Structure formats: C-alpha cells, structure tokens
Amino acid sequence: MTELDDDYAGAGFGRPLDWGEKPAVLLIDMVRAYFEPDAELYMGNRDCLDSAARVVSAARAAGVPVIYTRVVYGPGGIDGGLFFKKVGALRHFVSGSGSDLGEIMPDVAPEAGDLVITKQYASAFFGTTLTATLAANRIDTLVICGVSTSGCVRATAVDAISNGYVPIVVRQGVGDRDPRPHEANLFDIAAKYGEVWDEPAVTERLAR
Template sequence: MYENLLNISDAAKLLGVSPSTLRRLEKNGNIEEYGLKVIYTPGGQRRYIQDDIQQLYSNQGFSEQIGFGEKPAVLIRDLTIAFTDPHSQLSIKLENQISATQQLIEEALLQKIPIIFSITIYKSDNLVSRLWSGKFPLLQILDRESTWVNIHPALSEYPYDMINHSVYITSLYDNQVDAFLKRQGIDTIILAGATTSGSIRATAVEALQKGYRVIIPKETVGDRNQTLQNSTLIDLNARYADVMSLDKVLKGMKP
C-alpha cells in the first residue's frame, strides 16, 4: 500500500520546505497548513499521499496541461537489456513498461508517427562518457559491442525511423536526433523509457527548451524504485511535461 506514497524527504523537496519543517507542522497526523494527511508505516516512517501533493501543485499554479501539437514523434530511451534485465544493476523496477511501450509503438506505426529509439552507450575515448561514468561507474558496462545495449527482445523487431546510440544524458543533445525531428516538422515528443529521474527527466527539460511539447505516458517510463518514480513524475508534470495515462496518450495520437 506504500508504493503510491511519498517519503518525507521527497514530499518536502516537492513542497519546497525542509523535512524538519514538515515534522514541526504536523499535528495529530495532519499538516493543516498544507492540507496533508500523514500516514505511518509499521516501522514508524512518515508517508504522504501522492495525489495530495499533486493537488497542491495544481492549487499553486503548477501542472497546467499543454497538450498535443500538430505533429508528434515517439522517443524511447534505454529500454535495453541493461535497463530491463533484473540481473543488471542498472535495471529499473520493471512492471508493465514493455507491454505499454509496445502499445505506444503500434499506435505510432498505425498513425505513421515517427519513432526514435535512443540508446545510452559508453565510450572510453569520449570526455562526456568518462565524466558521467566518473559519477556513475556502472555506465561502463554500456559498451557499444556488449549485449547490454541491445534493445529488449519484445521491442527489437519494430521498424524504427532512427536508432540513435548516444553518450549524452539527453537524447536531444545529440544534434542528429534534433535535426531529424526538425526535418519532420515535429512539435510534440511522446517520451518513454528509462530512467524517469535520469535521462527521461533531462530529455523532457531539454525538449521544452528547444520548443517541443512533451507528453509522457506514465506506464511507459520506469525508475529503480517507486518512490523516486512517483516524485519525479509529479515534478515533471508540474513543470516540464504533460504526464498522462497511456490510454489518454493513445487517444491523443489519433487524428
């Protein structure tokens, strides 16, 4: 029951206060100033209801919907063996992301919407790779020739318009992807993949700065734990993207 709840650190970060402030404001299991109910785990840890935090964002002028533009493209990031095999230390908490992404791809093919698959790779002779792996050493397994960077088998046979191997944190930092989208007249990016708090978040921010609308079907993205996933999706929806159910996105893709 605690998967859709936020811990005190994530709740405080999203509210722009310190955890100690939330503790201080709590009275009888409620934080009246924010209208939040506090739930305690069996171990005595505080939890906050995700929907309540989302409502606070909306009340404070965040979380407006931008919606679809005229011409969308699907951009999938890192649903590769490294990020989906449970034996990999890079693996996300895998639930229905693969089947949800299949639905997204199949609708895109039906509607003739371009699809790009972007894959993180490690290059020892590249400065960005060396710096990033200095912070995150596990990235060194993502050698271009390794099986770790292979697309998940359930997604590997689709006819992608572009498969992009990149050393960069965001898919749009690589000019090849951005140039392709601009040639196609794309104004909306439907973003799927991993990880929500890493490359998905970074790509969403960069896409907005480059003038694209960003749509994230929440069932198609994943992270290494549910708390991180929940808090990142709330923040993305509040500031940079429209986070929607897959069903709503599939409907929005239709003419």
C-alpha cells in the same frame, strides 16, 4: 486534488500543454541492461516495457514516427566525461566490451526506417542530432516512453520543452528502480516541464 496539488496549482504550476500537429514517439534506452534480471542496472519489473510496446504499436498503426535512443561509449568511456565516472554501471555500454546489455529489447525493436540515436549523457538532446531531426521533419510533440523516470526521461522532458517541443510522458510507459523517485519525478514533470498522460489516452490520441 491533494494539498500538495492545491499548493502547486495556487503557485501557477501545472498549466496544460496541448499536443501539436505532428507527434513522434521517443523510446529512451529501452535496452537489456534494465530488464535482464542478472544485470547490474536491472529495475525489477518490465511493466513499462509492455506499455511502451503498446504505444509503439499504436504509433505504427497511425503512421507516427518512432525514434529510439541507446547509450554507447567509446573505448574506456572516453566520451562519457564525468557522467561516466559518476555512474559505474555505464561501463556496460562501452563499445566493443562484449556485453549485449546495450541492445534494444526485442519487444520494442526498431524496424527498417526507424531512427536510432546514440547518446552519452542523460538527455536525448544533449550532443545528439535529435533537435535537427525533429525540426527537419516538422515534429512538434514528443510522446516519451523509457527509463529511467528520474534520469534520462526527466532530462529529456526538460530539454524538450526548453527546445520548444511538447513533452508527453506516458505514465505507464516509463519506469525506475523504486516507486519513490518514479512518482516524485512524474509529479515534477507534470508541474513544470510537460504533460503526463495515461497510456489509454495516449494510444487514443495517436489513433486520431
């Protein structure tokens, strides 16, 4: 452990949370905007997409539900509020704009029966039906992949634990524009809001 790890552990952070009885995999905003090299929001790599695809495959083999999110705005971003104003690149997700950047990547494309939730803000919970869906299906654990680590992934993990769900963030299955916010937010999530597991451990646990 590093000195920072020791400091946080000594303050009582980072106590482990175990998986519940019924997990679901949540793929956050795995859309073309972040993986197409010419796109304004392009992150520069696709490693997290490849990892997420393997997690989805393991989930399907185990009969674990897979839930997706994508961002969609009404005309002019009318339902995006100050978030839409703050982040100019969100204009690519306006419905009817003619852009395909909001489409989910084919590597992790939904199958028949998968739920795709549309959202307007960072968290997959805010203003969506996710909480009610999880409760109705007795899901208690969310295995989280997606982008970005410092944005929608972190916001979703915080809201997950706030609503009584165990967030399991897949280290290799999430990504960001730069390793600095990526690593800082993984550290913070593990310390305060959930668990950060490596992909092989996640796929092994899903197989149970």
